[in-house]
């Protein structure tokens with residue numbers, strides 16, 4: 029077993045927007061590095077406002093996009109080494125959960141069909157009787173059961189219940205990593221904590237790590253072991269969640285944290301300035317400088333280097349708001 033479950037190494041993704049001839053390059057993910065250890069499962073939240081590159085980064089981890097630069101290594105296997113890629117093993121190890129559970133299940137098939145398919149097609153169960161057991165166990169892990177779910181269609185569940193079924197489906201493969209892209213965004217505020225609590229339970233019980241992509245800072249605040257803040261494609265702050273949230277080093281993280289925490293709150297309405305998005309993606313110096321209350325000439329002249337704050341913490345800022353992190 030490799031030391032690291034996941035290593036994202038200097039990864040970038042460049043899109044061409046506005047046509048092939050007149051279009052421009054948009055660096056949606058810009059030289060991002062982060063990692064998750066194999067021996068200690070964690071919940072890593074990726075936060076940042078709309079369009080900062082959260083989904084693009086996760087699509088690269090899920091192998092739905094190829095990185096244009098850098099590499100991703102999953103449990104010791106480099107994505108660049110296409111020959112050693114085993115799609116079935118990858119599906120067993122890494123499972124996605126999407127934002128809207130009603131889009132994950134067709135209205136024409138009963139939801140248990142999806143769970144049986146996952147169990148049988150990926151070889152977790154050899155026959156229907158074994159699949160009954162596997163599916164029931166997975167549903168029980170999320171507080172449901174086959175008896176309750178069997179024969180029902182997606183529309184017969186609430187959003188929170190159906191998201192639990194999606195999580196049960198992901199659990200069937202006994203994954204090492206679950207990537208949940210805005211899993212509570214389409215769910216009633218009262219059920220949000222219920223779902224993120226489940227992530228904590230599953231982390232501890234089954235030793236699964238989670239990448240939790242979210243706009244919802246209040247749930248990120250509550251659930252995360254580590255936080256990665258993205259801004260215009262750059263990883264601007266990364267490290268242990270409590271340290272970052274209590275004592276942010278980047279002015280953008282400070283701005284985000286000032287809106288924490290009320291369940292269901294989003295910060296984007298207060299601070300997003302979409303008209304600046306294209307310009308900020310393109311700037312050659314610090315991408316946050318145009319909005320930063322502390323920006324100096326230095327910030328408007330060069331890209332900041334990643335500063336190691338100690339204790340696994342990193343900040344991308346010319347003038348971090350705090351210096352060395354104390355040991356946890």
Ligand SMILES: Nc1ncnc2c1ncn2[C@@H]1O[C@H](COP(=O)(O)OP(=O)(O)OP(=O)(O)O)[C@@H](O)[C@H]1O
Nearest residue numbers: 043044045054056077078079080081082083084085
């Ligand atoms: N296939 C694509 N082609 C061109 N541009 C893209 C493509 N996918 C994403 N982008 C652009 O890349 C940037 C990052 O998008 P991404 O979806 O990763 O952001 P996000 O942080 O997940 O946003 P949201 O929270 O709204 O889902 C955005 O400016 C987006 O418009």
